[in-house]
Amino acid sequence: MSFDYQDKISEVVKNVPPSAIRRFFDLANEMKGEVISLSIGEPDFVTPWSIREAGINSLIDGYTHYSPNAGYIDTRVAISKYIKRRYDVSYDPGHEVLVTVGGSEGLDIAARALINPGDEVIIVEPCFVAYKATVLFAHGVPVVIETRQENDFKLMPEELEAAITSKTKYLILGYPSNPTGAIMTMEELSRIKDVLLKHPNVIVLSDELYCELNYDSSKPASLVCFEELKERVIMINGFSKSYAMTGFRIGYVLGPSELIAPMTKIHQYCIMCSPSMAQLAIVEAANNCDEAVSEMRDEYNHRRRIIIQGLKDAGLTCFTPMGAFYAFPSIKSTGLSSEEFCERFLKEKRVAIVPGNAFGACGEGHVRISYAASLDDIIEAMKRLKDFINKIKVGNINA
Amino acid sequence: MINRMELLRIIQNDARLTPDNIAIMLDCDVAEVEAELSALSNEKIILGYSAQIDWEKMDKDNVVAMIEVRITPMRNKGFDHIADILCKNDKVTACYLMSGGFDLMLIYEDKNLRDVASFVSDKIAPLDGVLSTTTHFILKKYKSNGIIFEKGDTDDRQAVIL
Numbered sequence: 001m002s003f004d005y006q007d008k009i010s011e012v013v014k015n016v017p018p019s020a021i022r023r024f025f026d027l028a029n030e031m032k033g034e035v036i037s038l039s040i041g042e043p044d045f046v047t048p049w050s051i052r053e054a055g056i057n058s059l060i061d062g063y064t065h066y067s068p069n070a071g072y073i074d075t076r077v078a079i080s081k082y083i084k085r086r087y088d089v090s091y092d093p094g095h096e097v098l099v100t101v102g103g104s105e106g107l108d109i110a111a112r113a114l115i116n117p118g119d120e121v122i123i124v125e126p127c128f129v130a131y132k133a134t135v136l137f138a139h140g141v142p143v144v145i146e147t148r149q150e151n152d153f154k155l156m157p158e159e160l161e162a163a164i165t166s167k168t169k170y171l172i173l174g175y176p177s178n179p180t181g182a183i184m185t186m187e188e189l190s191r192i193k194d195v196l197l198k199h200p201n202v203i204v205l206s207d208e209l210y211c212e213l214n215y216d217s218s219k220p221a222s223l224v225c226f227e228e229l230k231e232r233v234i235m236i237n238g239f240s241k242s243y244a245m246t247g248f249r250i251g252y253v254l255g256p257s258e259l260i261a262p263m264t265k266i267h268q269y270c271i272m273c274s275p276s277m278a279q280l281a282i283v284e285a286a287n288n289c290d291e292a293v294s295e296m297r298d299e300y301n302h303r304r305r306i307i308i309q310g311l312k313d314a315g316l317t318c319f320t321p322m323g324a325f326y327a328f329p330s331i332k333s334t335g336l337s338s339e340e341f342c343e344r345f346l347k348e349k350r351v352a353i354v355p356g357n358a359f360g361a362c363g364e365g366h367v368r369i370s371y372a373a374s375l376d377d378i379i380e381a382m383k384r385l386k387d388f389i390n391k392i393k394v395g396n397i398n399a
Numbered sequence: 400m401i402n403r404m405e406l407l408r409i410i411q412n413d414a415r416l417t418p419d420n421i422a423i424m425l426d427c428d429v430a431e432v433e434a435e436l437s438a439l440s441n442e443k444i445i446l447g448y449s450a451q452i453d454w455e456k457m458d459k460d461n462v463v464a465m466i467e468v469r470i471t472p473m474r475n476k477g478f479d480h481i482a483d484i485l486c487k488n489d490k491v492t493a494c495y496l497m498s499g500g501f502d503l504m505l506i507y508e509d510k511n512l513r514d515v516a517s518f519v520s521d522k523i524a525p526l527d528g529v530l531s532t533t534t535h536f537i538l539k540k541y542k543s544n545g546i547i548f549e550k551g552d553t554d555d556r557q558a559v560i561l
Contacts, residue, residue: 025559032558041560129561179561262502302409302424309423358561379420 014137019129020388021358022238022305024339028352036377036384039352041178043244043325044108046279047296048292049196050331051243054284055277069180069268071252072262075279079252082286083237086211089224093258098264099274103209103251105238105267107172110253111138113262119169124155125360126179126328128207132360140169144383149330152319153182157191170203170234171196173223176323179368181304182330183214183323184220193226204233209251210324211240212293215301231256232241234263241324242293243285259284267342272329300325303371303378310382311369314389325372328356332365334392342367347385348391401427401435410436414448417496451546460510467501468523469530478502488522501533512536534549540547 006014019025028039045050070076076093084090091097100106107130115121117139123131124145133143145163147153155173173192175184184192196202204223211220216329224233238251253263267273304321311318318329331341340357346352353370356363371378402425409421418436423430438459454461473480478496483505486494493506505523509515519532540548 019561037554039559040556042552042556257479285483298405298408305423305426306420346463352558352559354559356528375416 003243005294012137012139013396016133019358021339021342021355024342024346025372026354027343027346031346031350033277035346035350035352035353036373036381038369038371038373038381039354040248040370040372041326042372043241043296044132044374045244045296047244047248048289050288051245051281051285052210055248058277058280063280067099067273067279067323068277069273070097070264071274072279072283073097075283076252079254081120083254087220087222087225087370089222089230092097092257096254096260098260098267099279100238100251100253100267100269102246102249103207104235104265105271106234106238106251106253107134107205107207108137109263109266109270110170110234110236111135111140111196112258114138114169114203115140116169118167120165120167121169122160122163122171124171124173126153126177126363126366127172127174127359128178129359130175131207135172141167143168144360144362145183146360147180147317148362149317149328149366153177153328154184154188154195155192156190157195158191160195161198164199164202164379168199168202170205172205172207173219174299176205176214177326178324179326179354180319180328181321181324181326181361182319182328183216184221185216189221189223190226191317193223193229196229196232202230202232204229204386205236206233207236209236209238209241211237213297213300213325214323215297215304216269216322219274222273232375234259234353239282239285241382242296244296245278245281245285248275248278248281249312250274250282272365277393303373303375306375306378307369307371308384310378311386314382314386315393316385316389323377325370327369327371328363328366329369330366334397335390336392337363338367344389346384349388351381351384401425401431403435403439406432406435407439410445410448425555429448453540453548455540462509462511462515464505464507464515465510465535465537466505466519467497467533467535468505469500469532470502471528472502473528473532481526482534484526485523488518489532490518538556 050298076097079097080091080093111134115138120141120143121135122143124147129321135142143163206223208222224230224235234253236253236256240246307327308320316325316329322325334341342353344356354368356366358366409424418432422432430522470478470481472478482494483508485491485505490509491505495504497504507518519534523529523532
């Protein structure tokens with residue numbers, strides 16, 4: 001008789017569904033190398049050399065041991081100074097900064113530090129896939145607000161108001177957004193702040209991994225900039241997306257010391273500390289790489305405009321994404337589901353993009369197109385998209 | 400109003416881009432892009448459009464030399480007179496006035512070492528004002544004009560990353 005492994009696995013883990021697009025994943029992986037990939041949620045740039053060099057030098061200098069749990073003080077000071085420079089907000093590097101293993105660890109330890117079983121967490125979909133999973137793993141109850149294209153996928157204050165209950169523990173806000181490319185301006189965030197001020201027990205987890213990739217404003221927009229709200233905002237941030245450092249697995253969490261301390265406790269037991277080499281690399285990133293980031297942002301912006309025009313030429317409706325490196329057009333006019341559309345586009349035109357339903361049910365009818373790819377590939381992919389849409393239209397007429 | 404620096408950076412990265420695509424990238428009219436490119440050419444800021452080629456892969460006989468030239472500057476003309484003469488040779492692909500231990504640096508391309516030697520001994524050394532030359536030969540190009548020659552172009556990222 002075989003061992004019953006399923007019986008041994010946590011019910012919580014079993015009940016978190018696998019990705020909605022697992023079949024598509026498998027297909028895209030099989031065809032990797034044969035197709036144009038606009039399906040990748042990480043920069044195509046290599047990390048700027050001076051950052052890599054700082055990492056290499058840390059190894060040469062023998063920084064191969066554990067760091068303090070919260071991170072090297074030099075790293076925390078560099079992060080604190082960077083945030084002051086970019087957001088004009090102050091965090092004490094001694095007690096209000098925790099260096100994590102990517103932004104994802106921040107989401108996880110925040111959930112585990114804050115949620116009691118049954119607590120509700122408001123999630124704004126379509127969104128990064130880890131939001132809901134981290135809440136479920138921590139025995140929380142996700143409460144989904146579905147944003148819509150007609151509102152440019154922004155969170156509306158009245159929708160937030162309606163979602164808050166006495167059980168609400170926190171709101172996860174992820175702008176600039178993966179997958180939609182939506183941003184929230186300071187004016188729009190101000191209206192969100194007004195709602196939150198009416199509910200003084202609700203915490204905000206502000207995921208700002210894409211903060212430097214905002215094509216509307218040179219300064220990041222964030223709820224932490226409102227002094228009256230800052231005491232209950234936890235900022236999840238990092239250098240992965242803006243500085244092309246995904247493989248370094250380094251991020252950070254900022255917030256009041258009363259919230260950072262319990263998160264540090266979990267981090268201390270489960271992770272010990274973030275990789276020392278990566279911590280020293282981000283000192284260089286935070287201190288000396290504004291120009292490299294600016295050049296990458298300009299390049300993304302050029303590609304963004306080519307994508308937007310390509311989508312228009314193909315006859316797809318798409319709100320104008322102003323952040324991150326994604327467009328999220330509607331494909332409802334084709335009559336295909338998101339997954340059917342992506343699968344056929346992959347097989348027939350050899351371009352990989354991601355079905356919108358991977359990011360929440362309200363993403364159905366949309367696809368995520370990443371422009372973290374070369375300009376040549378983007379221009380060619382947009383030509384193929386136009387051909388593909390025309391082919392579908394002809395097929396629909398003949399059917 | 401087009402940002403000239405941005406336009407120049409775009410075409411420096413890829414001179415094959417059409418004015419239509421450049422206009423989209425810069426969020427402006429095609430006519431504006433065409434007018435600005437024309438103005439930049441007229442002002443001799445854009446001097447030409449050329450491809451980056453690794454000639455070694457074409458098995459073409461080709462030697463690239465870097466020639467240091469020491470000069471006595473001429474009255475009223477400084478170093479320009481000799482630089483002008485040397486630049487007229489089509490095989491001189493670059494000529495720079497330098498600080499340091501010599502005055503002009505020439506990049507010279509020809510078929511073989513003998514041709515380079517002839518150029519140095521017959522065309523440079525006899526010029527009035529030339530004091531001495533030192534010739535270096537390029538053995539291998541690793542990077543030129545910002546392009547790494549033997550760089551692999553494989554994308555090691557995962558096929559789908561959410």
